[in-house]
Amino acid sequence: MWRSRPPLALAWLLPFALIFGGFQLAPLGYVALGAFRVDDGWGLDHFREIATSPFYRQAIGRSLEIALVSSAAGLIVATLACYGLTRAGGRIRRVLIAFTNMTSNFAGVPLAFAFIILLGANGTLTLALERLGLVDTFNLYSRGGLMIIYTWFQVPLGILLLLPAFAGLRREWREAASLLGAGRLDYWRHIGLPVLWPSLMGTLTILLANAIGTYATVFALVGNNYNLLTIRIANLVSGDLFLQPQLASALSLVTVALLTLMTLTQQRLTRGRSTCG
Amino acid sequence: MRVDIERRRRDGLALHWWILVPVFVSLALPLAATLLYAVSTRWGATLLPDGLTLEWLQRLWQTPRFLAAFGRSLVVVVASLALSLVLILPVAFLAHTRFTGLARWMNVLVLTPFAVPPVVTSVGLLQLYAGGPLPLVGTPWILIFTYVSIALPFVYRSLINSLRGIDAAELMEAAQLLGASPLVAFLRVILPNLRLGIRIAIFLSLSFLIGEFVFANLLVGTRFETLQIYLFNVRRESGHFTSALVITLFTFILILTWLGNGKSEIVAPEERAS
Numbered sequence: 001m002w003r004s005r006p007p008l009a010l011a012w013l014l015p016f017a018l019i020f021g022g023f024q025l026a027p028l029g030y031v032a033l034g035a036f037r038v039d040d041g042w043g044l045d046h047f048r049e050i051a052t053s054p055f056y057r058q059a060i061g062r063s064l065e066i067a068l069v070s071s072a073a074g075l076i077v078a079t080l081a082c083y084g085l086t087r088a089g090g091r092i093r094r095v096l097i098a099f100t101n102m103t104s105n106f107a108g109v110p111l112a113f114a115f116i117i118l119l120g121a122n123g124t125l126t127l128a129l130e131r132l133g134l135v136d137t138f139n140l141y142s143r144g145g146l147m148i149i150y151t152w153f154q155v156p157l158g159i160l161l162l163l164p165a166f167a168g169l170r171r172e173w174r175e176a177a178s179l180l181g182a183g184r185l186d187y188w189r190h191i192g193l194p195v196l197w198p199s200l201m202g203t204l205t206i207l208l209a210n211a212i213g214t215y216a217t218v219f220a221l222v223g224n225n226y227n228l229l230t231i232r233i234a235n236l237v238s239g240d241l242f243l244q245p246q247l248a249s250a251l252s253l254v255t256v257a258l259l260t261l262m263t264l265t266q267q268r269l270t271r272g273r274s275t276c277g
Numbered sequence: 278m279r280v281d282i283e284r285r286r287r288d289g290l291a292l293h294w295w296i297l298v299p300v301f302v303s304l305a306l307p308l309a310a311t312l313l314y315a316v317s318t319r320w321g322a323t324l325l326p327d328g329l330t331l332e333w334l335q336r337l338w339q340t341p342r343f344l345a346a347f348g349r350s351l352v353v354v355v356a357s358l359a360l361s362l363v364l365i366l367p368v369a370f371l372a373h374t375r376f377t378g379l380a381r382w383m384n385v386l387v388l389t390p391f392a393v394p395p396v397v398t399s400v401g402l403l404q405l406y407a408g409g410p411l412p413l414v415g416t417p418w419i420l421i422f423t424y425v426s427i428a429l430p431f432v433y434r435s436l437i438n439s440l441r442g443i444d445a446a447e448l449m450e451a452a453q454l455l456g457a458s459p460l461v462a463f464l465r466v467i468l469p470n471l472r473l474g475i476r477i478a479i480f481l482s483l484s485f486l487i488g489e490f491v492f493a494n495l496l497v498g499t500r501f502e503t504l505q506i507y508l509f510n511v512r513r514e515s516g517h518f519t520s521a522l523v524i525t526l527f528t529f530i531l532i533l534t535w536l537g538n539g540k541s542e543i544v545a546p547e548e549r550a551s
Contacts, residue, residue, distance in 0.1 A: 009375065009459075012367035019364060023419075024389055024426035027401025034404065077300060084296035096301060103304050105530055108490045109509050110523045114307035117314050117516060124310050124320065155304065213394030216490040220509055230396045237403050238495050245404050252397040259392065 034249035046250035056232065060254065062143075063229040067211035069147055074154025075204050079196075081159050082166040097163070104156035112220035115140060115149050141222050149217060154207050161206060165199035198270040205266040209259050229255050308527075315520035333521035343522065346507035353417050353503060354486045357424035358479060361432050364425065369436035370467065374446045383433060390427040395491040398423075402496060415500045423492050428482040435481065439474020443467070480537025484530045 038045045050056040085093050106114070118125045119140045129135045139145055169192060177187045193200075215230040224235050229251060236248035315333055317326030337343055372380040402423065406413040413419035445467055452462035490505040499506060504526060511519055 009371055012371065013379070016364040016368045019360075019422055019425050020386070020429065022405075023402065023422045024398065024429075027398050027405060028389070028393060030401040030405055031397060034401075080296045081300045084293040084300070087293040088297060096297065099301065099304070101534070102531060103308070105484065105488070105534055106308065106527060108488060109505055109512065110488075110526060111307070113508070113512050113519060113523050114311040116512070117520060118307045118310040124314075125306065152304070152307070155300065209392070213396070215394070215396050216494075216505075219494075220490075220512060230394060233396050233400060234491075234495060237400050238498075245400060248400045252400050255394060255397060259394075 031249040031252050034246050035253045037246050037249075046247050047254075049247065050250055050254060055227070056251065059227045059229050059232045059251075060258075062227055063212055063255075064258070066143075066146060066150055066228070067208050070150030070154050070211050071204055071207035073147075073151045074158045074207050075200065077151070077155050078158025078162055078203070079200065081155070082162045085159070085163065086166050086169070097159075100156045100159045104153075104160055107153055108216035109220040111149065111153060112217050115145075115152075115221070119145065119148070141225070143226075146218065146221070146226060149221070150211055150214070153217070154211065157210060158203055158207055161203040162196075162199060165196050169195060201266050201270045205262050208262050212255065212259060311520045311523050314516055315524045317517065320517075333517045334525065336518060337521045337525060342502075343507065346502050346504050349417070349501060350487060350504040353420050353424065353501075354483055356417075357421045357428060357486065358482055360421065361425040361428045361482070362475065362478065365429065365432045366436065366468075366471075369433055369440060370445065370463065373437060373440040374449065387430045387433050390430055395427070395489075396495070399492060399495040402492075414496055415498075417497065417501050419496050420492060420501075420503075423496065424486050424489070427489070427492075428486060431481045431485060432478040435474045435478040436471065439471045439477075442474075443470045445470075477537045480533045484533035484537065487526070487530055487533070 035046055036042050036044065050060075085096060088096065115123075117123060119138060120126065121140075123140070126135075126138050126140075129138065140148075173191055173195075174187055177191055182190070213230065215234060218226060218228060218231060219234070224231055224239070233248050233251045233255070236244045236251070313326060314320060316329050316331060318328040318330045318332070320326040368379075368383065372383050402419065403414060405411075406419055413422070448466050448470070449459070449462050452466045453459065457465070487504065490509065493503050493505055494509065497503075497506075499510070502510070508519070508522055508526065511522070
């Protein structure tokens, strides 16, 4: 063991502790306390307000809705794509994986802008579809439009998270199953999917958290006009009208609680099974 | 019999192509449309643009506001990265070689920037640093310090991976047996061996931080217009010009990611599935 005096070595940790404490942990602590802070002391008033306000309940509902729909859709598409990728030739697969990696970096404001170009009111694809008579009008700035964008950015992330698990599926298992008389569907039902299950649930949880935390893309697209948790929180601390940081803190805690609940559910659902990949 | 096998193989091929083509075409569409828009003269109500030009890209690089925003982004990102390397290097080193308890703590801590949405952290930051003894809101300083925190997972992980590869404890011991003080041993023996990890940390965090919008918008906004804020502010102006901006930004991020990721790639162990 190499030596230096422990106190001296620990002094090297101090600057990092100050910055990380001050700009990551302290804000979280402040939010956790602020949520219970009311004019004359402490209380649950902000949570009561959230629970009784149709506006905030709608924000929670819509956040959950868009997260569940886009994560489920994203997971299904990503699973199919991973299946396709494992069957594609080595070279094509490498190109497609590199491309997936690239699209997973395309997020936030640039992504919103690209979708305006493609599917906005005068978007190239919107016009093409309208001309072909496939759609009457398409509104990107609506619930349906947001679902499409969310699903779009969930798919590459899902593919990158699931690929290692698919790589862990042994070719011999399929051969053994087939020797024992199992068809393709039997293989997936009794071997493939059960083996993938922990990874699928883990990926789903990350996708859900990703969707619930999303702010930049929606804000760039519809500003404050679509009622979501992150949009409400940001509006309460940076809007033009009167600010309510304590209510924002309470909503933040609700968000964190939802994320925690999802993680715990996932751990329960996959308990006793090892994660592969 | 042989024909039958041949046909089945072709059908098998067809199935995965039926999945891959639509998925990857959909993923490519927004990028392709933006790229085409950035290099087209005019793209009205037609399926394809009228003509191609580099005028928009040229105009972008002659726009002072863009260049200023680019400069500001670089200053913030490079400053936070330099600071985070200086701060996290000793932590990663000590966690890896001397204090296993610290390593356990760090493994939990590095998850927080991922687990907590940036909007939530902003709520706390805005209240802590809006006034009081440290009025940092609205200045680039708050971005620099916050970016150090959110770059932590990338920087710490790549440094730890790099430290695992070099057997740091043994190198330190050898250097000290030869008479070097711990600090000298760290700077002259360990640091040069961490070059790859540091390089990966730099490029991964750079590409991540250049694309950061939430903190930039909520904590500073137009008071210090970075690239993402600039893009946000001009997103409803000329589509061609903004497309050129998006493509430039994305290319920049891609090059950084590629430089950071260059050597690692994910390849399925099965060369070919049955």
